[in-house]
Amino acid sequence: MQRTLSQPASATAQTDWLKTYYFTRAAVSVVWIVLAVTVGKAMPMLGAVLLVLYPAWDALANYIDAGKTGGLRSNPTQALNFGISILTTLAVIAALATQAFPVLAVFGVWAALSGAFQLATGVRRWKSGGQWAMVLSGGQSVLAGLFFVKMSGAALGLAAATVAPYAGFGAFYFLISAIWLTVKGRRTRAAGLMA
Numbered sequence: 001m002q003r004t005l006s007q008p009a010s011a012t013a014q015t016d017w018l019k020t021y022y023f024t025r026a027a028v029s030v031v032w033i034v035l036a037v038t039v040g041k042a043m044p045m046l047g048a049v050l051l052v053l054y055p056a057w058d059a060l061a062n063y064i065d066a067g068k069t070g071g072l073r074s075n076p077t078q079a080l081n082f083g084i085s086i087l088t089t090l091a092v093i094a095a096l097a098t099q100a101f102p103v104l105a106v107f108g109v110w111a112a113l114s115g116a117f118q119l120a121t122g123v124r125r126w127k128s129g130g131q132w133a134m135v136l137s138g139g140q141s142v143l144a145g146l147f148f149v150k151m152s153g154a155a156l157g158l159a160a161a162t163v164a165p166y167a168g169f170g171a172f173y174f175l176i177s178a179i180w181l182t183v184k185g186r187r188t189r190a191a192g193l194m195a
Contacts (some may be wrong), residue, residue, distance in 0.1 A: 011128075015066050015181055018128055022178035025061055026137030029171035030058070036160035048096050050160040051103060052089060053195070054167065055110055059085030077124065081117035084110060107163060115141025133180065137173035144169075 004191025032054060040047035062082040066072045072079040088110035095103040122131040144166050 012033060012185075014041045014069065015130050015185055017065075018125075019178050019185070021061070021068070022066050022174045022181070026171045026174040026178060028057060029167050029174065033164045033167050033171065036164045040160035044159070046162040051096065051163070052092050054160075054163065055085045055088040055092060055114075056123075058114060059089060067080045075121070077117045077120040084117070085147070088114075102114025102152040102161070104148050105152035105164075105171075108145045108150075108152060110145065111148055111166065112142045115139065115143075115145060128181075131177070133173045133176040137170060139164075140169055140173075189194075 036047065036050050040050050041109060043143065045102040053147065059082050062078045062085060063072070066075040066082065069075060077128070091106045091110075092103055095106050097103050115138045118141060119135050122134030122138055125131050125134070148166075
Protein backbone atom coordinates (compact mmCIF):
# COMPACT_ATOMS: atom_id res chain seq x y z
CA MET A 1 0.00 0.00 0.00
CA GLN A 2 1.40 3.38 -0.97
CA ARG A 3 1.36 6.14 1.63
CA THR A 4 1.37 9.83 0.86
CA LEU A 5 3.70 12.29 2.54
CA SER A 6 0.74 14.07 4.10
CA GLN A 7 -0.51 10.95 5.85
CA PRO A 8 1.93 9.33 8.30
CA ALA A 9 2.15 5.55 8.54
CA SER A 10 0.47 5.52 11.97
CA ALA A 11 -2.51 7.52 10.69
CA THR A 12 -2.80 5.22 7.67
CA ALA A 13 -2.59 2.15 9.89
CA GLN A 14 -5.28 3.54 12.21
CA THR A 15 -7.58 4.35 9.28
CA ASP A 16 -7.04 0.86 7.82
CA TRP A 17 -7.77 -0.70 11.18
CA LEU A 18 -10.93 1.36 11.68
CA LYS A 19 -12.22 0.39 8.21
CA THR A 20 -11.68 -3.30 8.99
CA TYR A 21 -13.16 -2.90 12.45
CA TYR A 22 -16.28 -1.08 11.25
CA PHE A 23 -16.89 -3.49 8.35
CA THR A 24 -16.51 -6.42 10.77
CA ARG A 25 -18.87 -4.88 13.33
CA ALA A 26 -21.47 -4.28 10.60
CA ALA A 27 -21.15 -7.83 9.25
CA VAL A 28 -21.41 -9.48 12.67
CA SER A 29 -24.47 -7.35 13.47
CA VAL A 30 -26.17 -8.38 10.23
CA VAL A 31 -25.52 -12.06 10.94
CA TRP A 32 -26.83 -11.61 14.49
CA ILE A 33 -29.98 -9.88 13.20
CA VAL A 34 -30.68 -12.63 10.67
CA LEU A 35 -30.28 -15.28 13.36
CA ALA A 36 -32.43 -13.29 15.81
CA VAL A 37 -35.39 -12.87 13.48
CA THR A 38 -35.26 -16.40 12.06
CA VAL A 39 -33.84 -19.07 14.31
CA GLY A 40 -34.13 -16.99 17.49
CA LYS A 41 -37.89 -16.63 16.99
CA ALA A 42 -38.40 -20.31 16.27
CA MET A 43 -36.14 -21.57 19.05
CA PRO A 44 -36.42 -19.45 22.22
CA MET A 45 -33.39 -21.13 23.81
CA LEU A 46 -31.20 -20.05 20.90
CA GLY A 47 -32.80 -16.60 21.13
CA ALA A 48 -31.66 -16.45 24.77
CA VAL A 49 -28.12 -17.41 23.71
CA LEU A 50 -28.20 -14.63 21.12
CA LEU A 51 -29.22 -12.14 23.83
CA VAL A 52 -26.17 -13.17 25.84
CA LEU A 53 -23.86 -13.06 22.82
CA TYR A 54 -24.83 -9.52 21.80
CA PRO A 55 -23.19 -7.62 24.71
CA ALA A 56 -20.43 -10.25 24.90
CA TRP A 57 -19.50 -9.50 21.28
CA ASP A 58 -19.55 -5.78 22.03
CA ALA A 59 -17.14 -6.36 24.92
CA LEU A 60 -14.80 -8.41 22.74
CA ALA A 61 -14.94 -5.88 19.89
CA ASN A 62 -14.13 -2.98 22.22
CA TYR A 63 -11.27 -4.94 23.77
CA ILE A 64 -9.75 -5.78 20.37
CA ASP A 65 -10.21 -2.24 19.06
CA ALA A 66 -8.61 -0.72 22.15
CA GLY A 67 -5.74 -3.19 21.81
CA LYS A 68 -5.12 -2.03 18.25
CA THR A 69 -5.11 1.62 19.29
CA GLY A 70 -2.94 1.70 22.39
CA GLY A 71 -4.72 -0.58 24.87
CA LEU A 72 -7.51 -0.08 27.37
CA ARG A 73 -5.45 2.38 29.44
CA SER A 74 -5.06 4.67 26.43
CA ASN A 75 -8.75 4.38 25.55
CA PRO A 76 -10.75 5.01 28.73
CA THR A 77 -14.12 5.24 26.98
CA GLN A 78 -13.55 1.84 25.41
CA ALA A 79 -12.31 0.43 28.70
CA LEU A 80 -15.56 1.57 30.32
CA ASN A 81 -17.57 0.19 27.39
CA PHE A 82 -15.72 -3.12 27.69
CA GLY A 83 -16.47 -3.30 31.42
CA ILE A 84 -20.13 -2.36 31.01
CA SER A 85 -20.57 -4.93 28.25
CA ILE A 86 -19.02 -7.69 30.41
CA LEU A 87 -21.29 -6.75 33.32
CA THR A 88 -24.28 -6.65 30.97
CA THR A 89 -23.48 -10.11 29.63
CA LEU A 90 -23.50 -11.44 33.20
CA ALA A 91 -26.67 -9.49 34.04
CA VAL A 92 -28.47 -10.87 30.96
CA ILE A 93 -27.52 -14.40 32.01
CA ALA A 94 -28.81 -13.70 35.53
CA ALA A 95 -32.03 -12.10 34.24
CA LEU A 96 -32.72 -15.00 31.89
CA ALA A 97 -31.95 -17.60 34.57
CA THR A 98 -33.83 -16.07 37.47
CA GLN A 99 -36.36 -13.80 35.76
CA ALA A 100 -35.89 -11.58 38.83
CA PHE A 101 -35.67 -8.47 36.67
CA PRO A 102 -36.57 -7.69 33.05
CA VAL A 103 -33.93 -8.44 30.43
CA LEU A 104 -35.20 -5.44 28.45
CA ALA A 105 -34.22 -3.14 31.33
CA VAL A 106 -30.73 -4.65 31.35
CA PHE A 107 -30.42 -4.04 27.63
CA GLY A 108 -31.74 -0.52 28.08
CA VAL A 109 -29.20 0.46 30.70
CA TRP A 110 -26.43 -1.14 28.65
CA ALA A 111 -27.53 0.54 25.39
CA ALA A 112 -27.62 3.95 27.08
CA LEU A 113 -24.22 3.57 28.75
CA SER A 114 -22.42 1.93 25.84
CA GLY A 115 -23.93 4.53 23.51
CA ALA A 116 -22.56 7.33 25.66
CA PHE A 117 -19.11 5.71 25.61
CA GLN A 118 -19.31 5.14 21.84
CA LEU A 119 -20.26 8.78 21.35
CA ALA A 120 -17.27 9.86 23.47
CA THR A 121 -14.95 7.52 21.53
CA GLY A 122 -16.22 8.97 18.24
CA VAL A 123 -15.55 12.50 19.46
CA ARG A 124 -12.06 11.47 20.60
CA ARG A 125 -11.34 9.94 17.18
CA TRP A 126 -12.94 12.77 15.22
CA LYS A 127 -9.81 13.54 13.20
CA SER A 128 -9.70 9.95 11.86
CA GLY A 129 -12.76 10.71 9.73
CA GLY A 130 -16.09 8.92 9.49
CA GLN A 131 -16.72 9.50 13.18
CA TRP A 132 -19.85 11.59 12.72
CA ALA A 133 -21.71 8.32 12.12
CA MET A 134 -20.27 6.85 15.33
CA VAL A 135 -21.32 9.97 17.25
CA LEU A 136 -24.83 9.70 15.81
CA SER A 137 -24.91 5.99 16.58
CA GLY A 138 -23.86 6.60 20.17
CA GLY A 139 -26.50 9.28 20.62
CA GLN A 140 -29.19 7.08 19.13
CA SER A 141 -28.08 4.19 21.34
CA VAL A 142 -28.55 6.37 24.42
CA LEU A 143 -32.11 7.23 23.30
CA ALA A 144 -32.90 3.59 22.43
CA GLY A 145 -31.59 2.50 25.82
CA LEU A 146 -33.85 4.94 27.62
CA PHE A 147 -36.77 3.69 25.51
CA PHE A 148 -35.93 0.05 26.41
CA VAL A 149 -35.87 0.93 30.11
CA LYS A 150 -39.25 2.66 29.81
CA MET A 151 -40.72 -0.30 27.92
CA SER A 152 -39.34 -2.82 30.43
CA GLY A 153 -42.09 -1.91 32.87
CA ALA A 154 -44.73 -3.14 30.42
CA ALA A 155 -44.15 -6.78 31.41
CA LEU A 156 -43.21 -7.73 27.87
CA GLY A 157 -41.02 -10.75 27.32
CA LEU A 158 -37.81 -10.05 25.47
CA ALA A 159 -36.95 -12.05 22.40
CA ALA A 160 -33.77 -11.49 20.43
CA ALA A 161 -35.96 -10.12 17.63
CA THR A 162 -36.96 -7.24 19.96
CA VAL A 163 -33.35 -6.02 19.91
CA ALA A 164 -32.90 -6.62 16.15
CA PRO A 165 -33.93 -3.09 15.04
CA TYR A 166 -31.47 -1.61 17.55
CA ALA A 167 -28.74 -3.89 16.18
CA GLY A 168 -29.77 -2.92 12.65
CA PHE A 169 -29.16 0.77 13.28
CA GLY A 170 -25.79 -0.07 14.79
CA ALA A 171 -24.86 -2.12 11.72
CA PHE A 172 -25.94 0.75 9.47
CA TYR A 173 -23.77 3.28 11.30
CA PHE A 174 -20.75 0.98 11.35
CA LEU A 175 -21.17 0.39 7.61
CA ILE A 176 -21.47 4.13 6.90
CA SER A 177 -18.27 4.80 8.87
CA ALA A 178 -16.40 2.04 7.05
CA ILE A 179 -17.52 3.31 3.64
CA TRP A 180 -16.70 6.89 4.60
CA LEU A 181 -13.16 5.91 5.61
CA THR A 182 -12.74 3.86 2.43
CA VAL A 183 -13.77 6.76 0.19
CA LYS A 184 -11.63 9.19 2.20
CA GLY A 185 -8.61 6.88 1.86
CA ARG A 186 -9.02 6.58 -1.90
CA ARG A 187 -9.31 10.34 -2.29
CA THR A 188 -6.23 10.90 -0.15
CA ARG A 189 -4.23 8.34 -2.18
CA ALA A 190 -5.43 9.86 -5.45
CA ALA A 191 -4.47 13.36 -4.29
CA GLY A 192 -1.03 12.06 -3.26
CA LEU A 193 -0.47 10.47 -6.67
CA MET A 194 -1.41 13.71 -8.43
CA ALA A 195 0.87 15.85 -6.25
